[in-house]
Amino acid sequence: MxxxxxxxxxxxxxxxxxxxxxxxxxxxxxxxxxxxxxxxxxxxxxxxxxxxxxxxxxxxxxxxxxxxxxxxxxxxxxxxxxxxxxxxxxxxxxxxxxxxxxxxxxxxxxxxxxxxxxxxxxxxxxxxxxxxxxxxxxxxxxxxxxxxxxxxxxxxxxxxxxxxxxxxxxxxxxxxxxxxxxxxxxxxxxxxxxxxxxxxxxxxxxxxxxxxxxxxxxxxxxxxxxxxxxxxxxxxxxxxAGALSRTDAVPVAPREGSRTLRTAGRVELLNRKTEQAHVVLGVPGLARTDDRRWALGVLSTALGGGMSSRLFQEVREKRGLAYSVYSYTSGFADCGLFGVYAGCRPSQVHDVLKICRDEIDRVASEGLTDEEIGRAIGQLSGSTVLGLEDTGALMNRIGKSELCWGDQMSVDDMLARMAQVTPDDVREVAAEVLGHRPSLSVIGPLKDKQADRLEEAVS
Structure with missing residues (x-):
């Protein structure tokens, strides 16, 4: 007893x-x-x-x-x-x-x-x-x-x-x-x-x-x-529900990894009867924990993140070759992707690709101007704050931060970190990320000769 x-x-x-x-x-x-x-x-x-x-x-x-x-x-x-x-x-x-x-x-x-x-x-x-x-x-x-x-x-x-x-x-x-x-x-x-x-x-x-x-x-x-x-x-x-019975259990740590993504020059073409050719030209990016991600975000915004970006101006405004063209980054625990997307008429896909490739190479070798960087930082800062105007966005921010980083960063700290990005930071990350030979993915009504030329575009 x-x-x-x-x-x-x-x-x-x-x-x-x-x-x-x-x-x-x-x-x-x-x-x-x-x-x-x-x-x-x-x-x-x-x-x-x-x-x-x-x-x-x-x-x-x-x-x-x-x-x-x-x-x-x-x-x-x-x-x-x-x-x-x-x-x-x-x-x-x-x-x-x-x-x-x-x-x-x-x-x-x-x-x-x-x-x-x-x-x-x-x-x-x-x-x-x-x-x-x-x-x-x-x-x-x-x-x-x-x-x-x-x-x-x-x-x-x-x-x-x-x-x-x-x-x-x-x-x-x-x-x-x-x-x-x-x-x-x-x-x-x-x-x-x-x-x-x-x-x-x-x-x-x-x-x-x-x-x-x-x-x-x-x-x-x-x-x-x-x-x-x-x-x-x-x-x-x-x-x-009986789900908290293990009183000595501790939360799992954020994901870690050591994957080094260095894919270069790969081409995948999917032939479909579409009205447009859909193109993504890209290179390995940065892991979401890489401190250079702030500079990469500024770089992506200036290159293809808005109506004043280089790609939008060169592809759409000056030449009218595409309705939608933009760049983006995806960061995972141990690697990342940097891509440029464009949707255009199949007959113009080679012209669009050449412009995108030329701009990527130019930014990789020369960087961006101070004006472009300042404008990109302002755009990122404003969109970050405006994007947190509702409770759903706030919940997403704190939930993802806890799960992926195990920590929280205030909005003011985020804005300060963006503001600290310098032209040299952007030039360094541009040379590192955009300096790789790009890979290419295309979906559209492609003829055999077009396919051969597309593969040449990333050589």
Whole structure:
């Protein structure tokens, strides 16, 4: 028989182990913009940003799993699972989930990327407890039935078909494959028709159990909220599901890697009967943790990030060769991509490519002018601030920062870091990144002679 004193001691010990740890990561002004983090028993992280001046709140849960965590035969499983978590739990049917959010005028959605997945709901601040309960229930209690797997298969196949019908979107998947090959990062997030048809309930359920452990999750909330209240409601929801039983668990660290991407001169052409030729010309970029990413962001903005950028002026304004032309960067844990996209008439694809290649080579060898750099910094700073005007954007920022960097940076610090970029910084990163021989991806109605000339464009 256990004595009363030993029971009391055990309870006290259990309570001590179960204490949540809370930190203030960023101090706002008069409580506005304050970011706090609490690590719950079980390794679940909760980060919030308080904005009392609004009447909305966005609640999200980020999972440290994306398509790069899939084997070749599991390609598409992460995105498939994202769909299935909306199909019902032991407490709610799929209709119950959607009807509850619709009834309060909220919005609910999710997205899957190559390195993470996010589920979120945006509601009035008074309805935040409902959003927390529903999203937490989905993440911890989804049934993932065989019937739902089979029913949703058709939806995902339609989504793949829809993407393939949009060559302006599909060309970016092709570019990722051109640069990264048949690797987890090079495969499409949606998977393929073959891999989706091959996935069954058992394989998806095992994937769910492996990757949706609380140590792999970050809860993020922003808006007119109280941190302690959010933590209490989240903890209650996860404990009710039995998901915080491992009181000694610690959160997984942000992804790391040592992949050096040095693909050069690869060409992939996909012949399709489209009205335009869709082109991406690109080179290896920088990992998202590389401190030079600030200079690369300025470089990308000046080269092809707006109406005053070099590519927009040269390709569209001066010559009228394309409606859409821009540059972009993608940073992963251990590598990155830098690309230039253009959509143009097939007969003009060689002219567009030559202009883009000439501008890339010119910037790689000469850098940018002080005026271009100043304008790009101003554009980046303004778009950064304007992009954080709603609670959804704030939730995305703090959730992704916690998951990918394990830290938070204030908006003022971000603006200061952009302002510190010098012409020499841009010249150095331009020479390093743009100095590589580019690779090329094209989707369009290409003739044999055109294909040969396109391969010559990157030689």
């Amino acid at each position: 256990t004595s009363r004193s030993s029971v009391t001691t055990a309870r006290a010990s259990s309570k001590a182990r179960a204490v949540a740890r809370t930190q203030t990561l960023l101090k706002g002004t008069n409580g506005i913009g304050t970011v706090r983090r609490t690590v719950l028993p079980g390794g679940l992280r909760v980060v919030t940003e308080t904005l009392p001046s609004v009447r909305s709140a966005t609640f999200g849960i980020w999972a440290n799993v994306g398509s790069r965590d899939e084997t070749p035969t599991l390609n598409g499983a992460t995105h498939y699972l994202e769909h299935l978590l909306f199909k019902g739990t032991a407490k709610r049917s799929a209709l119950d989930i959607s009807a509850a959010i619709d009834a309060v005028g909220g919005e609910m959605n999710a997205f899957t990327a190559k390195e993470y997945t996010c589920y979120y709901a945006r509601v009035l601040d008074t309805d935040l407890p409902l959003a927390i309960d529903i999203v937490c229930d989905m993440l911890t209690g989804s049934l993932i039935t065989a019937e739902d797997v089979d029913a949703e298969r058709g939806v995902i196949l339609e989504e793949i078909a829809m993407t393939e019908d949009d060559p302006g979107d599909c060309v970016h998947d092709l570019f990722a494959h051109t640069m990264l090959g048949d690797t987890p990062l090079g495969r499409p997030v949606l998977g393929t028709v073959d891999t989706i048809n091959a996935l069954d309930r058992g394989r998806i359920a095992r994937f769910y159990k492996k990757h949706y452990d609380p140590t792999h999750l970050v809860v993020a909330a922003a808006g007119n909220i109280d941190h302690a209240t959010v933590v209490r409601q989240v903890r209650r929801a996860f404990e009710r």
